[in-house]
Amino acid sequence: MSLPRIAIDAMGGDEGVRVMVEGAALARRRHDQFQFLLVGDETQIKSALESHPNMRGASEILHCEDVVGGDEQPSKALRRAKTTSMGLAVNAVKQGKAGAAVSAGNTGALMAMSKIALRTMPGIDRPALAAVMPTLEDEDVIMLDLGANTEADARNLVQFAIMGAAYSRILLGRKPRVRLLNIGTEENKGFDRLRDAAADLQAAKGLDMQFDGYVESDKINRGEVDVVVTDGFSGNIALKAIEGTARFVTDLLRSAFTSSLRSKIGFLVSRPATELLKHHLDPNNHNGAVFLGLNGVVVKSHGSANAAGVANAVEVAARLLEDDITNRIAKDLAELGEARLRETNGGAASEGTGK
Incomplete structure (x- = not known):
């Protein structure tokens, strides 16, 4: 399989160049067809590459010393899009020098730069940030929007559903179950925009x-739904509540297992189960949020991701390129338009016959 190369913002994230290059190298060990454009300080990147000979022939370096700060305002970062490693990685997608961009840097800045450089797809009003989360079942759940849009009307929510479903079909290979996040499952619950989106x-x-x-927040990770759709404000709150609960459970178990000699013995007996739980809840194993609805693929890696997490983000970008997520969304948007036209014509025909 031949894929366009992936632009890596090597300067983004808490650990910077070392982890970003190590993550890309790990992804290439799993998929030797991957090619990279590494954007950042050339001296640091070359030093990191010395430990990863499998990357030398598969990587080109685009030198850049300017970096977007983790707490920098997106509007300020946007003015430096042409000089920062993040901006140049996204611009490489716009110019066709890369098929996708991966960054672990400032989320707001990455969103702003991506929207300006790549623009939204025809038929999409706003891009959305989508991420994969674990469930009790074998398959994960996709949730969007997770913070790109604090507000969303019914039209936006319908578009989010279409984009999330297209992403889910790539992961699952089947028709996904889609629900809107709400405070209850009854048809009369929630804001008008939710009820209007549900009707559409x-x-x-x-x-x-x-x-x-509809789906309530306590059912997101039960394995009963494949795509959860909401606005960015509610989605970000739900995501952080889920992540916080996972950390709470992990810390509680750690504290319980070290509280006495008996509990330490109990830990040794139950260690296989606790290791499985730790693996399931580790955010690095689900790393790689996607900006859906753009004319190009941009993946956001968590700032604190380790090499395995970065590798997962790179693999998400490659998977979306391989399965042509942009074209899938475009086809579904066209089908939505045709469905609405059929509904309109059907209604007109009924009125004409007096039915």
């Missing part, structure tokens, strides 16, 4: 998804 999704019969109404 219910009426669009031709879409390659199974719309199942």
Whole structure:
């Protein structure tokens, strides 16, 4: 399989060049067809590459010393898009020098730069940030929006559902179950925009998804839904609550297992189960949030991700390139338009016959 190369913002993230290059190298050991454009300080990148001979023939370096700060305002970072490693990585996608960009830097700045450089797809009003989270079942759940848009109307939510379903089909290989996040599952619950979006999704019969109404936040990780759709404000709160709960459970177990000699013995007996739990809850194993709805692939790696987490983010970018996520979304948007046209014409025909 031949894929366009992936631009890596080597300066982003808490650990910077070392972890970003190590993560890319790990991904290439798993997939030897991967090629990279490493954007950042050339001296640091070359030093990091010395430990990864498998990367030398697969990487080109684009020198850049300017870095977007982790707490820098997106508006300020945007003015430096042409001089920062993040901006140049995204611009490489715009110019066709890379098929996708991966950064562990400032999320707001990455979103702003991506929107300006790549623009939104025709038929999409706003891009959304989507991430994969673990469930009790074998398959993960996709949730969007997770912070790109603090507010979303019914039209936005329908578009988010279409984008999330297209992403889910790539991961699952089947028609996904889609639900809107709400405070209850009853049809009369929630804001008008939620009820309007639900009505639109219910009426669009031709879409390659199974719309199942609403889901409450305590059911997100139960394995009963494949795509959870919401606005960025609610989504970000739900995501952080889930992550916080996972850390709480992990810390609570650690404290319980070290509280006495008996509990330490109990830990040794139950260690295989606790290691499985730790692996399941480790955010590095689900790293790589995606900005859906852009004319190009941009993946956000968590700032604190380790090499394994960065490798997962790189693999997410490659998977979306391989399965042409942009074209999948475009086809579903076209189907939505046709479904609405059929509904309009059907209604007009009924009125004409007096039915």
